[in-house]
Amino acid sequence: MKYVLLFTVVAAVLILSGCMDLFGPSPQTLAEALKTNTKALIDKMISGGTPSYDELLKVLYVRDSDKNDSDIKTQVMAFPLGLALSFGAAGTPTKIEVAGVVETKFWPVNITDKPSFIDKVYSVTYVVTTTDSTKTSVTLPMVTVTGKDTGYFYTLYIKTTGSSTSVEFYPEPVELVF
Numbered sequence: 620m621k622y623v624l625l626f627t628v629v630a631a632v633l634i635l636s637g638c639m640d641l642f643g644p645s646p647q648t649l650a651e652a653l654k655t656n657t658k659a660l661i662d663k664m665i666s667g668g669t670p671s672y673d674e675l676l677k678v679l680y681v682r683d684s685d686k687n688d689s690d691i692k693t694q695v696m697a698f699p700l701g702l703a704l705s706f707g708a709a710g711t712p713t714k715i716e717v718a719g720v721v722e723t724k725f726w727p728v729n730i731t732d733k734p735s736f737i738d739k740v741y742s743v744t745y746v747v748t749t750t751d752s753t754k755t756s757v758t759l760p761m762v763t764v765t766g767k768d769t770g771y772f773y774t775l776y777i778k779t780t781g782s783s784t785s786v787e788f789y790p791e792p793v794e795l796v797f
Contacts, residue, residue, distance in 0.1 A: 646720040649770030650743045650761055653678060654715050660702060661712055670699055678702075680764050680771040682736065690786045694775050705757055710749030718744040718756065730760075730790045734776060738763040740790055741770070760790050 644652075656677040660670045675695050676686075685691050706712050723730065723742045730740050741761040748754050761770040778787040 643768050646722070646739075646741050646761070646763075646770070647717065649763065649768075650717045650720045650741070653743070653761060653770045653772070654717050654745060657702065657706065658712070658715050660699065661706055661715075664699055664703060665711060672696060675699070678772050680762065680767075680769075680774040682774075682776055685775070685777045688777055688786075691775050691777065694786055694788070705759060706745070706747055708755070710751055710753055712747050713750055714748040716746045716748075718746045720744075720761070723760075732789075734774065734778075734787075734789055736765055736776075737774060737789065738765045743770075762790065 660674060660678065663670055663674070672692060672695055675698055679695055679698055681691055681695065706715065720741050720743050723740055733740070739762070741763075742758055743761045744756055744758045746754055746756055759772055761772060762774055763770055764774070774789050776787055776789070777784050
């Protein structure tokens, strides 16, 4: 009887682990895809190119209703500078690996006032190898959007407060004051 129970439990675990994609990709899988898109953007910048708006939307989430806003477009097109500073601070990146993904409730980004369309916020640690084989770690947020199977570094959106609107960046980096 013990063996039947053990077999049933092991079979159930194996079946459920094989069906995990039915519930959507894992955070690790999302972070790997984000890494691949990021590496493509960095490679384009290294070769002298400028990423297009649509290419940048693979790593930044913008709601369909906000995509044509000129202020949103300006902010999205400025993002490659932050990407270069995050991943290229120690030199020219040749390889990026995902070292870990953790769902976060607090972190050195402001995750309060989460927009209703954001599902979860993760902290992802990447290991960046440069041309001289130096390895550094970079930790950035990754947000998931309700109803989408993609991870993004941040979201940019139009927020309406009373009679005014503003472009919001989420999650917002926390400013350190010394």
